[in-house]
Amino acid sequence: MHPRERELIYPWAEVPAPGCLRTVRPGVHWLRMPLPFALDHINVWLLEDEVDGVAGFTVVDCGIASEPTRAAWEQIFASAFNGRPLLRVIATHFHPDHLGCAAWLAAGGERQRWQAPLWMTLGEYAFGKFLSGAQGEARGHIAAAHFRAHGVTDEQLLAQVKARAMHHYPALVPAVPEAFRRIMDGDEIAIGPRGAKRVFRVIVGYGHAPEHASLYCAPQRGEGALLISGDMVLPRISTNVSVFETEPEGNPLPRYLRSLDHYLMLPADTLVLPSHGKPFLGLHRIVAEQHAHHAARLQEVAAACATPKSAADIVPLLFPRALDLHQSTFALGEALAHLHALWYDGRLARTRDTDGVYRFARVDA
Numbered sequence: 052m053h054p055r056e057r058e059l060i061y062p063w064a065e066v067p068a069p070g071c072l073r074t075v076r077p078g079v080h081w082l083r084m085p086l087p088f089a090l091d092h093i094n095v096w097l098l099e100d101e102v103d104g105v106a107g108f109t110v111v112d113c114g115i116a117s118e119p120t121r122a123a124w125e126q127i128f129a130s131a132f133n134g135r136p137l138l139r140v141i142a143t144h145f146h147p148d149h150l151g152c153a154a155w156l157a158a159g160g161e162r163q164r165w166q167a168p169l170w171m172t173l174g175e176y177a178f179g180k181f182l183s184g185a186q187g188e189a190r191g192h193i194a195a196a197h198f199r200a201h202g203v204t205d206e207q208l209l210a211q212v213k214a215r216a217m218h219h220y221p222a223l224v225p226a227v228p229e230a231f232r233r234i235m236d237g238d239e240i241a242i243g244p245r246g247a248k249r250v251f252r253v254i255v256g257y258g259h260a261p262e263h264a265s266l267y268c269a270p271q272r273g274e275g276a277l278l279i280s281g282d283m284v285l286p287r288i289s290t291n292v293s294v295f296e297t298e299p300e301g302n303p304l305p306r307y308l309r310s311l312d313h314y315l316m317l318p319a320d321t322l323v324l325p326s327h328g329k330p331f332l333g334l335h336r337i338v339a340e341q342h343a344h345h346a347a348r349l350q351e352v353a354a355a356c357a358t359p360k361s362a363a364d365i366v367p368l369l370f371p372r373a374l375d376l377h378q379s380t381f382a383l384g385e386a387l388a389h390l391h392a393l394w395y396d397g398r399l400a401r402t403r404d405t406d407g408v409y410r411f412a413r414v415d416a
């Protein structure tokens with residue numbers, strides 16, 4: 052058992068099988084969609100709803116665009132929908148596991164049974180739209196150059212990084228709907244059948260994605276608080292906070308940590324519905340644990356930079372295990388996020404050396 056899991060309460064021991072529902076609150080259902088990665092699933096949340104007098108469902112997050120995901124969804128439509136339509140698709144953020152299947156779901160699945168609008172923040176919609184349509188050489192070159200500038204010298208890995216940057220996102224998110232309904236921080240969205248609506252408040256968070264939306268429902272009618280957290284709060288793994296080639300001078304880590312603190316204003320016994328892992332109680336513990344985790348990593352990285360280090364030098368320190376390509380891109384991004392946090396804070400200085408590689412060194416060393 053992961054040490055963190057001992058500190059959290061998991062009300063449901065069993066996870067739903069693909070194509071099956073598990074009801075976590077009246078009208079709130081937990082589904083799992085498969086992912087072909089080391090992280091092998093995403094949770095999506097199906098909420099009974101009524102819009103414009105039509106009874107149906109709202110879904111929060113979608114799964115990637117893949118045959119197994121579409122098959123699981125078709126099974127849900129056949130077993131649980133009972134002829135009712137999907138009324139809206141809400142995506143917490145642009146990452147492929149959350150947005151990939153949105154266009155297909157919005158258009159009514161295999162048989163195009165309905166037209167449902169996509170609800171997203173502007174930052175996430177625009178980013179997903181831009182990456183989905185951006186196949187090609189230029190993106191690959193930028194990614195390879197970014198990795199090279201941060202100390203990756205393995206030509207085979209650089210070629211893989213280039214190919215991944217060109218094809219990965221459009222393959223998993225082949226289309227994003229042409230129009231969307233914008234949601235913003237603080238917006239309230241009433242979701243539920245007539246007479247049983249829950250009001251969800253949008254909480255925008257930064258650092259994991261440009262404008263990530265979580266959905267919070269305050270305690271009501273004897274029911275405890277509920278948070279659909281997306282990837283901002285996860286029970287078993289740390290949320291990825293990375294500097295990627297699309298924003299190479301970004302400083303996402305302090306933004307992420309500041310965003311996490313908003314969750315401390317929610318009740319400690321909020322039931323958290325995360326995108327990965329199982330629903331849990333222990334929101335404030337995760338926030339405290341994430342702060343401690345990143346503080347320790349910043350210390351390690353700062354200590355290592357007693358002599359100049361590139362991001363590639365930092366990766367084995369933070370991730371001592373062997374990494375596949377997918378994990379390597381996130382590992383370099385995470386290493387850079389920690390370096391940048393210290394650099395923006397004035398604790399590290401950055402130089403670009405004659406080999407074209409950025410290295411960071413402690414200013415007090």
Ligand SMILES: [Zn+2]
Nearest residue numbers: 144146259282
């Ligand atoms: Zn994500």
